[in-house]
Amino acid sequence: MTYTAKFRVWRGDDTGGGLVDFAVEVNEGEVVLDIIHRLQATQAPDLAVRWNCKAGKCGSCSAEVNGLPRLMCMTRMNTFAEDEVVTVTPLRTFPVIRDLVTNVSFNYIKARQIPAFAPPAGVAPGDYRMQQVDVQRSQEFRKCIECFLCQNTCHVIRDHEENKEAFAGPRMFIRLAELDMHPLDSKDRKVEAQEDHGLGMCNITKCCTEVCPEHIKITDNAIIPMKERVVDVKYDPLRWLGSKIGKRPGL
Amino acid sequence: MSQIERHSYDVIVIGAGGAGLRAAIEARSRGLRTAIVCKSLFGKAHTVMAEGGIAAAMGNVNSNDNWQVHFRDTMRGGKFLNNYRMAELHAKEAPQRVWELETYGALFDRTKDGKISQRNFGGHEYPRLAHVGDRTGLELIRTLQQKVVSLQQEDFAATGDYESHLKVFAECSITDLLLDEASGAPRIAGAFGYWRETGEFIVFEAPAVILATGGIGKSFKVTSNSWEYTGDGHALAARSGSRLINMEFVQFHPTGMVWPPSVKGILVTESVRGDGGVLTNSEGRRFMFDYIPDVFKKQYATTEEEADRWYTDPDNNKRPPELLPRDEVARAINSEVKAGRGSPHGGVFLDVSKRLPAETIKAKLPSMYHQFKELAGVDITAEPMEVGPTCHYVMGGVEVDPDSTAAVGVAGLFAAGEVAGGMHGSNRLGGNSLSDLLVFGHRAGLGAADYLQGIAGSRPSVTPQMVATAEQTALQPFHNEGGENPYTIHAELQQTMNDLVGIIRNGAELAEAIARLDSFKERVRAVKVTGGRAFNPGWHLALDLPNLLLVSEALARAALMREESRGGHTRDDFPGMDNQWRQVNLVCRAEGDGIAVEKQPIPVIPSELLGLFEVSELEKYFTSAELAGLSTGGAQ
Numbered sequence: 001m002t003y004t005a006k007f008r009v010w011r012g013d014d015t016g017g018g019l020v021d022f023a024v025e026v027n028e029g030e031v032v033l034d035i036i037h038r039l040q041a042t043q044a045p046d047l048a049v050r051w052n053c054k055a056g057k058c059g060s061c062s063a064e065v066n067g068l069p070r071l072m073c074m075t076r077m078n079t080f081a082e083d084e085v086v087t088v089t090p091l092r093t094f095p096v097i098r099d100l101v102t103n104v105s106f107n108y109i110k111a112r113q114i115p116a117f118a119p120p121a122g123v124a125p126g127d128y129r130m131q132q133v134d135v136q137r138s139q140e141f142r143k144c145i146e147c148f149l150c151q152n153t154c155h156v157i158r159d160h161e162e163n164k165e166a167f168a169g170p171r172m173f174i175r176l177a178e179l180d181m182h183p184l185d186s187k188d189r190k191v192e193a194q195e196d197h198g199l200g201m202c203n204i205t206k207c208c209t210e211v212c213p214e215h216i217k218i219t220d221n222a223i224i225p226m227k228e229r230v231v232d233v234k235y236d237p238l239r240w241l242g243s244k245i246g247k248r249p250g251l
Numbered sequence: 252m253s254q255i256e257r258h259s260y261d262v263i264v265i266g267a268g269g270a271g272l273r274a275a276i277e278a279r280s281r282g283l284r285t286a287i288v289c290k291s292l293f294g295k296a297h298t299v300m301a302e303g304g305i306a307a308a309m310g311n312v313n314s315n316d317n318w319q320v321h322f323r324d325t326m327r328g329g330k331f332l333n334n335y336r337m338a339e340l341h342a343k344e345a346p347q348r349v350w351e352l353e354t355y356g357a358l359f360d361r362t363k364d365g366k367i368s369q370r371n372f373g374g375h376e377y378p379r380l381a382h383v384g385d386r387t388g389l390e391l392i393r394t395l396q397q398k399v400v401s402l403q404q405e406d407f408a409a410t411g412d413y414e415s416h417l418k419v420f421a422e423c424s425i426t427d428l429l430l431d432e433a434s435g436a437p438r439i440a441g442a443f444g445y446w447r448e449t450g451e452f453i454v455f456e457a458p459a460v461i462l463a464t465g466g467i468g469k470s471f472k473v474t475s476n477s478w479e480y481t482g483d484g485h486a487l488a489a490r491s492g493s494r495l496i497n498m499e500f501v502q503f504h505p506t507g508m509v510w511p512p513s514v515k516g517i518l519v520t521e522s523v524r525g526d527g528g529v530l531t532n533s534e535g536r537r538f539m540f541d542y543i544p545d546v547f548k549k550q551y552a553t554t555e556e557e558a559d560r561w562y563t564d565p566d567n568n569k570r571p572p573e574l575l576p577r578d579e580v581a582r583a584i585n586s587e588v589k590a591g592r593g594s595p596h597g598g599v600f601l602d603v604s605k606r607l608p609a610e611t612i613k614a615k616l617p618s619m620y621h622q623f624k625e626l627a628g629v630d631i632t633a634e635p636m637e638v639g640p641t642c643h644y645v646m647g648g649v650e651v652d653p654d655s656t657a658a659v660g661v662a663g664l665f666a667a668g669e670v671a672g673g674m675h676g677s678n679r680l681g682g683n684s685l686s687d688l689l690v691f692g693h694r695a696g697l698g699a700a701d702y703l704q705g706i707a708g709s710r711p712s713v714t715p716q717m718v719a720t721a722e723q724t725a726l727q728p729f730h731n732e733g734g735e736n737p738y739t740i741h742a743e744l745q746q747t748m749n750d751l752v753g754i755i756r757n758g759a760e761l762a763e764a765i766a767r768l769d770s771f772k773e774r775v776r777a778v779k780v781t782g783g784r785a786f787n788p789g790w791h792l793a794l795d796l797p798n799l800l801l802v803s804e805a806l807a808r809a810a811l812m813r814e815e816s817r818g819g820h821t822r823d824d825f826p827g828m829d830n831q832w833r834q835v836n837l838v839c840r841a842e843g844d845g846i847a848v849e850k851q852p853i854p855v856i857p858s859e860l861l862g863l864f865e866v867s868e869l870e871k872y873f874t875s876a877e878l879a880g881l882s883t884g885g886a887q
Contacts, residue, residue: 045789055517055518135359182356
């Protein structure tokens with residue numbers, strides 16, 4: 001069961017770096033993060049990596065394994081051939097800090113720009129009433145573990161630094177969708193998604209959905225419904241007229 | 252030294268899990284300029300690992316539930332060693348704290364009439380745990396994280412700066428508390444730490460510090476805890492002159508994964524049992540029926556038929572013994588494995604596949620389904636899981652004033668959540684942790700606000716000498732010559748604790764553990780790190796080692812002194828519970844380079860609270876002298 005694997009790990013910092021080769025022991029049932037930890041313990045004690053729960057629940061150990069955005073703790077070694085070189089590199093969309101650790105502050109800044117849940121007026125704590133079928137839609141998006149793999153893979157910003165200013169990214173779109181579909185949120189989120197967070201820049205290639213370790217249907221269940229309703233609100237002439245004469249503010 | 256980054260705040264919250272964030276929200280809401288300092292990214296704290304739910308007697312599913320019943324369950328679970336006042340405040344305030352989360356945007360699973368749904372859990376008489384599938388901890392952390400952001404948005408609207416009143420210092424580790432001892436008694440002046448990213452130092456000046464650093468699981472080899480759980484808050488408090496209580500009580504969660512080796516210890520939620528999962532041994536026997544202790548005989552079913560009826564008719568049947576408190580279940584699994592009736596990989600079987608339809612399992616236990624499928628190649632809707640005990644939680648922690656969470660012995664120091672001791676006595680019930688975080692996180696914020704009001708103009712000051720000493724200590728591992736690699740020392744420390752201070756203990760092994768821990772002191776002092784200061788995990792671990800060693804010693808020494816078995820402390824040389832020992836807390840203080848332990852009487856439970864129990868039950872825990880004054884019991 002035990003064999004020696006060939007690992008190639010990116011090492012360096014914001015001034016530069018490159019791939020470093022390692023030969024390292026692998027045991028039955030192990031995941032890529034185990035191997036990175038073995039490298040730390042035996043060959044490279046200062047190898048920088050983020051991790052916490054090691055069970056796919058915290059979203060800390062995001063990296064690119066053989067070019068694919070993955071959680072290292074959920075990538076089993078038996079998905080690779082024993083003689084295959086396993087290449088581990090940091091997330092490409094965010095600036096490198098050191099080795100496999102990147103600066104993900106972009107995501108926290110964007111999160112801060114989304115207005116928070118707006119509680120319904122006049123409903124006291126303890127009096128919130130919602131049906132399971134209604135909360136379920138938002139609950140899907142609240143499964144998000146903020147691993148930022150969707151943000152990393154999204155081609156709108158992956159190789160286009162210039163788009164980062166205007167584009168909040170898939171993680172933030174599911175946050176907006178979650179609030180929009182929250183049965184008791186008292187704000188309208190659709191126009192805001194389009195005008196302030198760059199929803200229109202997404203051309204639904206579904207790359208984000210493919211890499212989501214929580215299997216959230218980001219494109220189908222969040223982005224597309226939001227886009228459809230934006231069209232409804234912004235471009236339907238009757239609704240436009242309604243909103244202008246004050247009969248139907250927002251939606 | 253003049254280049255060290257400095258900040259001045261009213262209160263520093265160390266830790267950004269449930270307790271830390273709730274404390275920070277309260278402190279900021281009371282007008283305090285608040286800093287949250289955490290070792291990981293914002294939103295990654297260990298709270299995300301909590302699965303089952305938040306215990307709060309809202310009575311949404313069974314209207315017989317109320318704070319008195321919750322209080323009773325909590326005291327029973329802790330074998331009456333709990334600080335009664337903490338258990339009382341906790342049971343009374345938990346519902347408000349949960350309802351408040353909905354106003355922050357939390358979305359719990361619902362009952363048919365639209366209220367927050369509540370699920371059954373070990374030791375809880377009624378369905379009591381507010382939950383979101385089996386990812387309740389994630390919901391809690393995200394909700395609190397988003398509330399912090401919403402307060403920052405309010406501050407931005409008012410001041411033009413998101414961080415004017417509440418700032419998160421993420422990936423920043425605190426290595427020392429700075430104390431002003433000018434007046435004789437120590438009081439908090441600030442905290443010293445380093446940025447993980449750059450390795451640069453940072454000094455906080457603040458008259459109040461709230462510890463919310465979680466637990467100590469990383470002193471054990473098999474644990475459900477992440478790397479962050481290195482006992483930082485426990486050690487910071489002890490080194491500052493505060494005290495730790497109940498350190499001998501460690502919760503080994505009965506169901507951790509046992510295979511493959513790399514995931515050994517990862518948690519399998521108790522909800523699996525609450526929702527119908529049963530434990531069997533290699534002979535196919537539901538062995539928990541063989542392990543119902545006398546004190547619980549009245550509350551648990553003794554036949555499989557009755558146990559099975561309980562899931563659909565809980566009012567007329569007793570609950571299955573799979574739902575005994577965690578300490579009982581963990582010991583039972585341990586005994587079955589020792590008796591040679593374990594599963595192939597050294598655990599027992601936990602099976603929900605024969606009890607619920609596949610779709611229900613996927614809906615109720617989505618992350619368990621996912622976890623086993625992806626990490627072990629096991630489909631829990633079709634086959635049993637293999638599970639065994641894993642170090643999960645420490646009941647012991649900083650001795651605090653129950654109402655304000657103020658740490659005993661150091662003015663301006665507060666502690667909430669797992670790092671505080673007393674609330675759970677000798678054993679914590681599942682679901683009582685998330686509620687603990689909220690109730691005492693909230694109280695810590697209030698406590699700090701009251702403290703600041705009290706000291707008004709007389710703020711303590713940070714001296715250059717304090718900072719210089721802290722800096723020197725933190726850099727020492729780079730200067731050491733010939734010492735060992737921190738990973739080696741850590742692995743051996745974990746092995747020692749697992750082998751000698753684990754789930755079943757005895758005097759000889761504990762004495763051996765203490766001797767070995769003593770030999771670790773020099774090794775930890777001499778630890779050698781290589782590389783630079785920027786994001787160097789080896790250095791980070793080297794700075795965590797003294798904390799791990801301190802809590803390990805406190806644990807081993809208290810465990811050796813307590814000559815009985817109770818909750819999360821089992822001595823095979825003293826297998827019985829001893830009612831004399833119930834009256835005693837063991838208090839650990841830092842002394843020299845080690846830990847001194849002494850006995851301290853536990854607070855006397857007032858008769859109106861004792862009156863919630865039947866005398867026949869109290870007789871199992873209390874001495875006759877203690878009960879002499881109690882006139883009538885059985886208020887129920």
